[in-house]
Amino acid sequence: MARATLSLSEALRTEAIVYAREALPEEACGFLLGSEAAPDAFRVEAITAARNLHPHREDRFLIDPLEYAKAERRCARHAGWRVLGFWHSHPASPPRPSPIDLEQAQGLHASFPAHYVYVIVSLEVPDAPALAAWRLDAHAAAFEALGLR
Numbered sequence: 461m462a463r464a465t466l467s468l469s470e471a472l473r474t475e476a477i478v479y480a481r482e483a484l485p486e487e488a489c490g491f492l493l494g495s496e497a498a499p500d501a502f503r504v505e506a507i508t509a510a511r512n513l514h515p516h517r518e519d520r521f522l523i524d525p526l527e528y529a530k531a532e533r534r535c536a537r538h539a540g541w542r543v544l545g546f547w548h549s550h551p552a553s554p555p556r557p558s559p560i561d562l563e564q565a566q567g568l569h570a571s572f573p574a575h576y577v578y579v580i581v582s583l584e585v586p587d588a589p590a591l592a593a594w595r596l597d598a599h600a601a602a603f604e605a606l607g608l609r
C-alpha cells in the first residue's frame with residue numbers, strides 16, 4: 461500500500477513557522493483544515509493558530525475547546541473541507557511525536573475515533589525549521605509518518 465501523503469504548501473509551512481517562532485519558548489498549536497482529495501491523500505488548505513491552554517506550554521499543548529467550533533464553522537463555508545487534524549511546535553526537539561503526543565492522540569482517538577493527522581514544526585535548529593507529518597497507525601498503537609508534499 462502506498463504511503464499516505466499530506467500536501468502542505470510552502471506558504472502554509474511558513475505561516476506555521478511564524479506562529480511557532482512567535483510562541484517561543486512555548487509550544488504553538490492549531491488546526492489543519494482541508495480535504496482528503498483521495499483516500500489517504502490529505503490536502504491542507506488553511507491552518508489556524510489556537511491559544512495553547514496547557515499549564516506546561518514549554519513541552520505540551522492543549523487547544524482551547526472553543527476553537528474547535530470556530531474551526532468547524534470555517535470548514536462548513538468551504539465544500540469538502542473538514543478539520544484534518546492538528547499542528548504544534550517543538551521549540552527545542554525534533555519534529556517527532558513525543559510520548560506525551562502519543563498519549564494525547566490516543567486519548568483523542570478513544571473519544572473521537574477519527575483519523576486525525578498531525579504536523580509538528582521543529583525549531584530545534586533555529587535557522588532551519590523542520591516539519592513532519594504523522595498519524596496514528598491502524599491500531600492507534602504508534603504514530604506512522606505521512607509523506608509531506
Ligand SMILES: [Zn+2]
Pocket residue numbers: 548549550556557558561580
Ligand atoms: Zn509534541
